[in-house]
Amino acid sequence: MSRVATAPPVLLILLSVVSLVWVSPAASQGAVERLLGGVTVEQIARHAVIAPQIVDYEGTKVLSVLRGQTMETVTVSEAHKRPNRMRLEFLSPESVAGRLVVDDGIQTWHYEPRLHVVIQGPTLRPPAEGSSDRLLERYTISLLNVEEVIGRQTAVLSLKPRQGRGERRLWIDRITGVALRTEERDPDEGLVSTTYFTRISYGLNFPAALFLPRIPAGARVLSPVEPSGPLSSAPQVAQAVGFAINVPQTLPGGFTLVGGEPVHGGSLRAAYLHYTDGARPLGLFIAPAARLGPPGRGAAISTLGTQARAMGWGSTRMVQWETRGMRLTLIGPLPLADLVQIAQSLSAR
Amino acid sequence: MSTHRIERQLSAYLDGELAAEDAAEVRAHLAGCESCRAEVESLRATKTLVGRLAQPSLPADFAAGVWSRIERPSPRRWFWWPRPAMAMAAVALAVILVAVPLVRGHLDRLRAAEVGPDLFLRAYAPAAAADPFVDRAFITLVSTDAGLRLLGEEPRGSR
Numbered sequence: 001m002s003r004v005a006t007a008p009p010v011l012l013i014l015l016s017v018v019s020l021v022w023v024s025p026a027a028s029q030g031a032v033e034r035l036l037g038g039v040t041v042e043q044i045a046r047h048a049v050i051a052p053q054i055v056d057y058e059g060t061k062v063l064s065v066l067r068g069q070t071m072e073t074v075t076v077s078e079a080h081k082r083p084n085r086m087r088l089e090f091l092s093p094e095s096v097a098g099r100l101v102v103d104d105g106i107q108t109w110h111y112e113p114r115l116h117v118v119i120q121g122p123t124l125r126p127p128a129e130g131s132s133d134r135l136l137e138r139y140t141i142s143l144l145n146v147e148e149v150i151g152r153q154t155a156v157l158s159l160k161p162r163q164g165r166g167e168r169r170l171w172i173d174r175i176t177g178v179a180l181r182t183e184e185r186d187p188d189e190g191l192v193s194t195t196y197f198t199r200i201s202y203g204l205n206f207p208a209a210l211f212l213p214r215i216p217a218g219a220r221v222l223s224p225v226e227p228s229g230p231l232s233s234a235p236q237v238a239q240a241v242g243f244a245i246n247v248p249q250t251l252p253g254g255f256t257l258v259g260g261e262p263v264h265g266g267s268l269r270a271a272y273l274h275y276t277d278g279a280r281p282l283g284l285f286i287a288p289a290a291r292l293g294p295p296g297r298g299a300a301i302s303t304l305g306t307q308a309r310a311m312g313w314g315s316t317r318m319v320q321w322e323t324r325g326m327r328l329t330l331i332g333p334l335p336l337a338d339l340v341q342i343a344q345s346l347s348a349r
Numbered sequence: 350m351s352t353h354r355i356e357r358q359l360s361a362y363l364d365g366e367l368a369a370e371d372a373a374e375v376r377a378h379l380a381g382c383e384s385c386r387a388e389v390e391s392l393r394a395t396k397t398l399v400g401r402l403a404q405p406s407l408p409a410d411f412a413a414g415v416w417s418r419i420e421r422p423s424p425r426r427w428f429w430w431p432r433p434a435m436a437m438a439a440v441a442l443a444v445i446l447v448a449v450p451l452v453r454g455h456l457d458r459l460r461a462a463e464v465g466p467d468l469f470l471r472a473y474a475p476a477a478a479a480d481p482f483v484d485r486a487f488i489t490l491v492s493t494d495a496g497l498r499l500l501g502e503e504p505r506g507s508r
Binding site for chain 2: 048049052061063065074076078086088090095096099101103108110112115117119121122123124125126132135159168170179182193195222224225261263265267268270272274279280281283285287291292293294295296297298311313314316318320327329331333
């Protein structure tokens with residue numbers, strides 16, 4: 001066969017491949033949505049928000065989280081009982097194996113076997129039903145694909161905050177609404193955390209006793225953070241902590257002050273101001289710098305001064321710096337550059 | 350009554366300083382005791398001799414001098430301790446009383462700076478969990494690690 005005779009079929013094949021690969025985003029989105037059988041992206045997102053209220057499940061989950069420069073992987077057995085109870089048994093690595101966390105919807109009980117201690121803390125329950133409308137308005141949600149995860153059909157959603165950067169991807173179980181896989185993407189650092197189930201079982205009707213704290217005999221029960229009630233305004237928080245605080249009502253990125261509370265732990269006493277952009281919580285902590293030694297952990301940030309440090313746990317970032325005799329700390333699920341920008345605006349006031 | 354006790358009272362008897370009963374007792378004893386009578390006579394002769402001596406006169410300003418010394422404040426002593434060892438112990442105690450709060454305050458500040466991020470992270474965790482799209486297991490992992498650090502434990506590392 002001559003080379004000339006083979007040319008037309010090769011061209012046809014190439015054209016066919018290009019036509020299959022190149023499709024407009026709108027056409028692609030439409031094709032994917034057709035796979036959902038008329039269900040909208042918003043309905044899937046809403047289903048994911050209310051899933052904890054309507055389904056029990058138990059499964060094995062793998063968490064990979066970027067801490068500093070290293071990605072750490074932890075395996076955990078997770079059980080959820082509607083609406084807000086949770087039980088986590090950590091399986092690996094060895095440094096966390098045996099750790100047990102029970103959240104009864106009121107408090108969290110963390111048993112650490114190598115120390116034989118139980119650490120009490122506040123509940124980490126999901127929000128109550130009904131808060132999804134305002135939340136969904138704050139995100140640009142798009143459907144990326146329909147994929148199978150551990151044998152179950154999922155809708156792959158991309159959530160991007162309307163104000164701000166970053167992206168969260170969720171693989172939502174089409175039947176139950178549970179996120180079987182999640183990814184957090186930082187615009188500067190790329191993938192910073194993933195979680196995914198390696199197996200899951202639904203509708204187990206767990207006994208309530210499984211989600212009640214059982215203190216092992218002889219274990220010490222500790223509460224390292226003294227609980228305090230929420231306050232509605234910055235002056236109230238200032239009065240509670242005993243020193244003046246001067247914070248703005250709004251911060252760059254559309255964050256608004258919604259309340260605060262004093263935070264106590266050992267000799268440290270700080271004011272904790274709650275901000276939100278409607279979707280993402282942002283915490284601002286203020287303490288007199290004279291009551292604190294130099295910060296010992298984290299990476300230096302020269303743009304915020306010699307005492308400034310940054311730390312990260314997946315998409316959750318922390319920035320600490322000093323201004324006018326106070327040490328300020330910002331925590332939130334924001335890219336580091338965005339947190340630094342907010343910090344600079346606070347220093348410039 | 351023993352003879353020894355009577356002998357001790359003879360001088361007071363001669364001076365008329367005994368109570369009536371005791372004086373009568375001494376008189377009764379002297380009536381029957383020759384050695385005590387001799388002792389009384391000897392004492393009486395001695396007192397007579399002493400009584401004849403001329404009394405020296407005091408200077409006119411003697412009383413005023415005594416009173417002025419009584420009323421004058423004694424010069425202040427800046428440092429007085431009966432023993433040097435006690436002085437050193439007192440100095441050491443004072444240093445400890447001053448230094449311990451200072452050192453403890455410094456350690457408290459260092460500790461507060463060290464655990465501050467964990468305290469804040471733990472306080473922030475409930476707000477993070479209120480995001481319905483966040484993974485609760487991830488938030489729990491971060492929060493429990495912070496709780497361990499607050500207790501002075503390293504959640505990862507050499508173990």
